[in-house]
Amino acid sequence: MSEPPPATPAGAGHEGGHHFELPRVRALLMHALPRFVEGVIAPVAVFYAALVLLGLNGALVAAVAWVYGGIIYRYARRRPVPGMLLLAAVGVTVRAALAAATHSAVVYFLQPTLGTLIVGISFLASVPLGRPLAKKLAKDMAPIPEAFLRHERVHQFFLRISLLWSMVLFTNVVISLWMLFNESIGMYLWFRTGIVAGLGAVGVGVSVWGFKRCLRHVNAEPSKA
Structure with missing residues (x-):
């Protein structure tokens, strides 16, 4: 996936110094789409499928496994792990633990x-x-x-x-x-x-x-x- 083109630096082609060009919207959307699918759509699908097939505890395990699986996959491919994904892992672990404790x-x-x-x-x-x-x-x-x-x-x-x-x-x-x-x-x-x-x-x-x-x-x- 290509990265969005860099923004025009301050003052480029404009002596006032406040000139700025927004990167192409399509490039920004294409950059964000995989993250949206991974972080929003897929976790819902994984949780619901596991809830139907395995019950609440199975769904909680599946939700945790999905997030940590993404981290392990990146480490295995020697790709950087986004900080937001690490925070999500902590958050989903705490949420799953509390939900399991309260059933x-x-x-x-x-x-x-x-x-x-x-x-x-x-x-x-x-x-x-x-x-x-x-x-x-x-x-x-x-x-x-x-x-x-x-x-x-x-x-x-x-x-x-x-x-x-x-x-x-x-x-x-x-x-x-x-x-x-x-x-x-x-x-x-x-x-x-x-x-x-x-x-x-x-x-x-x-x-x-x-x-x-x-x-x-x-x-x-x-x-x-």
């Missing part, structure tokens, strides 16, 4: 929902503080020049996007909790996954559209001496 699948799925709630609160709290969490995440994911990030229009954009993602995550939590306590585990797994994926897709779509619009305005500004 409840609800406990297994409740924990990440509470984590989502905390992340949503973090996004929301970052807005009045003037330190948008969306900006921090964008810096982690792409080589965005500091001069571009310091632009007032860009800062305002990330404040709005942080607010948007707090709403997306809160909606995720409400839907997840309602389905977890009112529907079967099978219904929860598939319908909740589809709804959450749809919400995420809308959030990503609005974020990318807004960022491209912001880019056009900032890059169109005249250069500063």
Whole structure:
């Protein structure tokens, strides 16, 4: 899988220093798709298949085995293990242990929902503080020049996007909790996954559209001496 093309460095072709070009969206999506399948779709399929065939304990073992299997595979192929995968391994181990101790699948799925709630609160709290969490995440994911990030229009954009993602995550939590306590585990797994994926897709779509619009305005500004 090819890596996304590098972003244009700060000041390239623009003396103002805030010029920036977004990597091609298709390249970003193709880069993210395998990670989405491995981290979101496949674990649900593995857990549900094992739940039907082996029961709750078998499903918990299968979920843990899936994550650690991905780590072992990478080590065996001498590939780097992403930090997020290591964190996921720790998280799924704790969740599985608590669910096994309580004999409840609800406990297994409740924990990440509470984590989502905390992340949503973090996004929301970052807005009045003037330190948008969306900006921090964008810096982690792409080589965005500091001069571009310091632009007032860009800062305002990330404040709005942080607010948007707090709403997306809160909606995720409400839907997840309602389905977890009112529907079967099978219904929860598939319908909740589809709804959450749809919400995420809308959030990503609005974020990318807004960022491209912001880019056009900032890059169109005249250069500063």
